Amino acid sequence: MAELDRDVLKQEMTGWRRDLHAHPEFGFEEKRTAAFVAAKLREFGLDDVAEGVGGTGVVGTLKRGSGNRAIALRADMDALRITEQSATTHRSQNPGIMHACGHDGHTTMLLGAAKLLAAEGGFDGTVRFIFQPAEEWGRGALAMLDDGLLRRFPFDEIFGLHNMPGLPVGHFETRAGPFMSAEDNFEIVLKGIGGHAARPHSGNETLVAACALVTNLQTIVSRRLSPADISVVSVTELITDGTRNALPGLACILGDARSFRPEVSAEIERQMRVIAAGTAAAYNVTADVTYSREFVPLQNDADLVDAAFVAARRVLAYGAASIAAEPMTASEDFARFLDHVPGCFVFLGNGETSPPLHNSSYDFNDDGLLHGTNFHAAIVRQRLGGAIVK
Numbered sequence: 001m002a003e004l005d006r007d008v009l010k011q012e013m014t015g016w017r018r019d020l021h022a023h024p025e026f027g028f029e030e031k032r033t034a035a036f037v038a039a040k041l042r043e044f045g046l047d048d049v050a051e052g053v054g055g056t057g058v059v060g061t062l063k064r065g066s067g068n069r070a071i072a073l074r075a076d077m078d079a080l081r082i083t084e085q086s087a088t089t090h091r092s093q094n095p096g097i098m099h100a101c102g103h104d105g106h107t108t109m110l111l112g113a114a115k116l117l118a119a120e121g122g123f124d125g126t127v128r129f130i131f132q133p134a135e136e137w138g139r140g141a142l143a144m145l146d147d148g149l150l151r152r153f154p155f156d157e158i159f160g161l162h163n164m165p166g167l168p169v170g171h172f173e174t175r176a177g178p179f180m181s182a183e184d185n186f187e188i189v190l191k192g193i194g195g196h197a198a199r200p201h202s203g204n205e206t207l208v209a210a211c212a213l214v215t216n217l218q219t220i221v222s223r224r225l226s227p228a229d230i231s232v233v234s235v236t237e238l239i240t241d242g243t244r245n246a247l248p249g250l251a252c253i254l255g256d257a258r259s260f261r262p263e264v265s266a267e268i269e270r271q272m273r274v275i276a277a278g279t280a281a282a283y284n285v286t287a288d289v290t291y292s293r294e295f296v297p298l299q300n301d302a303d304l305v306d307a308a309f310v311a312a313r314r315v316l317a318y319g320a321a322s323i324a325a326e327p328m329t330a331s332e333d334f335a336r337f338l339d340h341v342p343g344c345f346v347f348l349g350n351g352e353t354s355p356p357l358h359n360s361s362y363d364f365n366d367d368g369l370l371h372g373t374n375f376h377a378a379i380v381r382q383r384l385g386g387a388i389v390k
């Protein structure tokens, strides 16, 4: 089959990426984006294109040869509620919403891989191109799984990638085992008796208790968990109903915890309940703890990390691929797929001078587009036994 001109493909992909960037949509509202993706997949001649999977998700299927193995590649489509600070011609046209996490780039790289593999083949089996909604909330993967993704579009392995500011363009990194953390959220409500600021002894105000509790929560990681278990407990908000001359009868502490094993997450919750109850008792107020699990830890399959490394080394510059990345205490909805099917998630460089993810000046670096597309194609050809075409 005819080999696609990579320079032409890169130019075309840059156009798609900037179009998607200019039209960002929030999680589960990716209607234009999903229609754009589905139209492109049909234009490339895929065997099947299913829309509305888990809300706004799209799944494209491409078959070649007679092999019965299937491999999935996944991209995310959603944007964030951030107002873009940019003067580029492709800046967001949807006020208050922007692609500040580069999901426009991920969607484009996977579309590029679909075009490339549909035109060139070079594999024997089935490829599933999964475009998921609502990654940022940690809800889109579950929505697709609940909608029968694994039954309707079965696959044996799954690969995904995320751009990474700070990492040079064309560089790749990942690691075997725990790679990205779980995210838990918590809310602790302290109730006492508010009163006059001049007479604290006549009530049971909650602010001093809340301050003590914020301090005591720091001992979960430092004194209750093994130093070998990477974890974070961050109090992010302290809200009371106090005012200038009135002590609060109500205080609310909110925060976020990260960990890499379910046992550690369970222990953080258990210790938090013990410390909240004990601190509240010491200050003669009550504490009510609500603890929720938002993202599960992302566990890469060791063999597939090795496979991804080999594929990356075939398409990237010598020395640009590493499987010695450190675990990261950020969370990723891709982890939900790995609860069911082995796979590997990788980072691709967005450049050393790139603003950070979720920053209002961030923009996906189009110089990385072809690297992601080439990696997707290389892993498919490697895992489905076709010849590698560089």
Ligand SMILES: [Zn+2]
Residues within 6 Å of the ligand: 100, 101, 136, 357, 358
């Ligand atoms: Zn993000």
Ligand SMILES: [Zn+2]
Residues within 6 Å of the ligand: 101, 102, 103, 135, 162
């Ligand atoms: Zn992201």
